[in-house]
Structures are given as structure tokens and as C-alpha cells.
Amino acid sequence: MKDIRFNISLYVLIPVIFAGIAILSIIVTYNTTTFYLSKSMDPQWPVFGWGVLLIAFTLICGLLIVKFMIDPVKRFVIRTKDLGVVKNVHTTARIASADDDMGRFAMVFDQVTELLGKVEARQLFPDIVGQSKVMRGVFNQIVKVAPRESTVLLTGETGTGKELIARSIHQHSKRQDHPFIAINCAAIPEGLLESELFGHEKGAFTGANTRKPGKLELADGGTLFLDEIGDMPLETQAKVLRAIEENTIERVGAIKPITVDVRFIAATNRNLEKMAENGLFRQDLFYRLNVFSILLPPLRHRREDIPLLAEKFLNQRKKDLSISSEALQLLMTNDWPGNVRELKNALESAAVLADDKILPVHLPFSLKRNGAISGTTINTNETLSDAAGEKVDLDRRIKDYERRMIADALRQSGGVQVKAAALLGIKERSLWHRIKKHQIDIADFKT
Numbered sequence: 001m002k003d004i005r006f007n008i009s010l011y012v013l014i015p016v017i018f019a020g021i022a023i024l025s026i027i028v029t030y031n032t033t034t035f036y037l038s039k040s041m042d043p044q045w046p047v048f049g050w051g052v053l054l055i056a057f058t059l060i061c062g063l064l065i066v067k068f069m070i071d072p073v074k075r076f077v078i079r080t081k082d083l084g085v086v087k088n089v090h091t092t093a094r095i096a097s098a099d100d101d102m103g104r105f106a107m108v109f110d111q112v113t114e115l116l117g118k119v120e121a122r123q124l125f126p127d128i129v130g131q132s133k134v135m136r137g138v139f140n141q142i143v144k145v146a147p148r149e150s151t152v153l154l155t156g157e158t159g160t161g162k163e164l165i166a167r168s169i170h171q172h173s174k175r176q177d178h179p180f181i182a183i184n185c186a187a188i189p190e191g192l193l194e195s196e197l198f199g200h201e202k203g204a205f206t207g208a209n210t211r212k213p214g215k216l217e218l219a220d221g222g223t224l225f226l227d228e229i230g231d232m233p234l235e236t237q238a239k240v241l242r243a244i245e246e247n248t249i250e251r252v253g254a255i256k257p258i259t260v261d262v263r264f265i266a267a268t269n270r271n272l273e274k275m276a277e278n279g280l281f282r283q284d285l286f287y288r289l290n291v292f293s294i295l296l297p298p299l300r301h302r303r304e305d306i307p308l309l310a311e312k313f314l315n316q317r318k319k320d321l322s323i324s325s326e327a328l329q330l331l332m333t334n335d336w337p338g339n340v341r342e343l344k345n346a347l348e349s350a351a352v353l354a355d356d357k358i359l360p361v362h363l364p365f366s367l368k369r370n371g372a373i374s375g376t377t378i379n380t381n382e383t384l385s386d387a388a389g390e391k392v393d394l395d396r397r398i399k400d401y402e403r404r405m406i407a408d409a410l411r412q413s414g415g416v417q418v419k420a421a422a423l424l425g426i427k428e429r430s431l432w433h434r435i436k437k438h439q440i441d442i443a444d445f446k447t
């Protein structure tokens, strides 16, 4: 059916509404008067005199409303046209819906709100780059959850900024003046994790020569960030659950529990729900952690953030370093399995090689290869089949990428793990665990 639209100016519409109300009151008055007359009673007032007065009064009210309320809004909308930051409503595709005053106002307000959202995010989170819609959603979630005391679960692939977000939640919480302590559960050997978390008494085990406070005690009053919680042994999970629920911990080798006041933020790049279903993660702990969860999107799902991230990382290295459009195109088309961390490392190594401009030749070998393979076209819908057209398992693909990145870093560092870890932006222990996981033979890379 054809959509018929009439465009009436607000200057006409509002007074007419008021006049309509006045006419309605006249009808009511008239009916009341005729009722009195039919009962041979005197009407109380001259109907038409009052009616005319009422119409005039409502018309004036309507005009005053237009003058004092609509005029400033209209002036604001007209001024936004000159500012350039708000798209001219007359040139947008949504013109059909913006022919009337209200449509135009709504469009300008939408755009202004969007802009304010970006400005606010930049002010509130100066360390976190992200203007994409998904990242603005993440900022909103941080703002909501930070002042609360609830436990937060951050999920997302490696290098998506989980630790950065955890710090930001802490900085925007009431605990900001207290410590933020982070512990990577995957980087600490199983036998040592409990004593790292809960501390130990002198003589609790061989080598425990002094009493040592654990991360939970150190985080007292503040926030404890449990990174890669999916790698925590089940036994330790039970103790962490108790610490979350009862605010008490026991140092290894201690007899008495101690009370701590800690807010927990956990992070993982694994599917904890699935792990819990398969008995690889405690269900009760999963539910306790999953009170408020934030999903950090992979970089390939927010490619519009790449130029901003590149600018930030290059400025951190050398202030006057620029990037060629070809190199930027390569950055935009790469899949970034290592996400922001990988982008940061790629730019850092390019900054070392480049003089004043980053060219494709300065970007890491693996990146150039990926760009060439993907045909350097931006594909926001992930490729879900491989070259042979077969479905590719996401976990397997991530694992392959991780393995390739580690191998590349080891190759570049001549098999020196400290250097390779620095290139990948991870701790040496974390690299060691990953090398073990992928069964990589370091000897193959020694030069």
C-alpha cells in the first residue's frame, strides 16, 4: 500500500492541536448549556463569548510554545549544518524520512548523540582505542559494571585487550585507590599456582623459607584479575570459588583462614560454558564468574578501529612517523589472529625498520603473505571454508595461526625464547607453555 505522508509545519500543528482542544471544550460547554435550557433552567454563562476567548487563549499558548521551545531546537539543527561534523540532513539517503521538522530533528539528535558517545569514550577511556559500534558497546558495559561490586568475566581471543579492559574497570570502580593485581593462570606451573594465589606459611613445602602473601592478600581492598582462568586446575578452582563466596582464604600450610575483600575479574579465550558442560571447568565457578560478561570482539570484526590503533602505536614509538596508504591497506585486510597485540608488534617492528614512513616492505613477512593470500579485500563476513571448500573448525584455525606466529617469532629471534616472547608481546612463561602445547622443537630455530 502506498505510504501517503503530509508534511505540516510545527508552527501550524501545535496551535491547531490547542485550538482543537478549545473547540472540544466549547462543544462540552454548549451541550451543558442546552442541557440546562432543556430543563428550563438558566444557562450559567454566555457560551460563544467564552468559546471565542478560549480559542484565542489556546492559539496564543501554542504560538508561545513554538517560540520558546521549538525555535531553539531549530536554531541548533541549522547550526549543526555549518559545523561539518554532523552530516547534512539534506544530503543523506534517509532524506525521505526527514522531510518534516520532527524527522530532521530526530536525525540530527541521533548523530549528535553518536558523536557525544565517541567523545565521552575517548575521555573516559584514553588508553583504549575503539570507535567501532562493538567497542562503544563494550565501553557502555564498562561504565555500567565498573561501579558495581559484581564479578566480571571477560571473554575474547588472545590480544583483544582483556587485561586492558580489566584495568579500566578497576580504574572506574570505587576500588581505584587500592591495588589491581593480575595473575596469568596459564603461565604458572600447576604446583605453584595455589601458593601464588593464596600465599604460603614458612615451611609449608620444600623451598618455602619465608612466609609469603598470595595475590589475593595483595589485592585486598582492590581487584584481582585472573587471566586465562580456563587453564586453572579444578582443585584450585574450588578454593577460588570459596574465596569469592566467603571472602576467606587459607595460605598453603596455614591453620586459620584469613578474610580478604577482593573484587574478581576473570578472563579467558576459551569457551568456559562448554568446558563446564564437559567437566573441564567447575560449573558453580562458571556461574559465579559469569554474573556480568563482556565479549571482546576480534580485531577482524572491527577493522574500522585499525587506522586509529595504528596511529596510537606509531605515535608511541616515534611522533613524526607516518604510514603509507598501501601499508595501511595491508593492515586493514590482514586477519590478525593475534588481534591488537599482533598489530602493535607488527607496527613496532616496522617502526624500527622505517625512517619516516612505514611502507609494505617494513611489515612482517607473515602479514604480507596473509594479505597476498586473502587477495587484499576487506571481508567482514568471515571465510568459513578453506580453499578446498571444506568447513574449517574455528578452534583449529586459531591454533594454526598461533602456531605459525610462534614459529615466525622463533625464526626471527633465532630460537631465543626471551626475544620471541617480546616479539609476541607475551611473557616468557606463557610462550613456554604455548611451545609445549604446540609441541614445537626449539632446536629447529636455533641459529
Ligand SMILES: Nc1ncnc2c1ncn2[C@@H]1O[C@H](COP(=O)(O)OP(=O)(O)OP(=O)(O)O)[C@@H](O)[C@H]1O
Pocket: 127, 128, 129, 130, 156, 157, 158, 159, 160, 161, 162, 163, 164, 165, 227, 267, 269, 309, 340, 341, 344, 425
Ligand atoms: N583497544 C585497544 N586500544 C589500545 N591498545 C590495546 C587495545 N586492545 C589491546 N591493546 C593492547 O594490545 C596488547 C594486548 O592486550 P591485552 O594484554 O589486554 O590482551 P588480552 O586479551 O588480555 O591477551 P591474552 O588473552 O593473550 O592475555 C596490550 O599491549 C594492550 O595495551
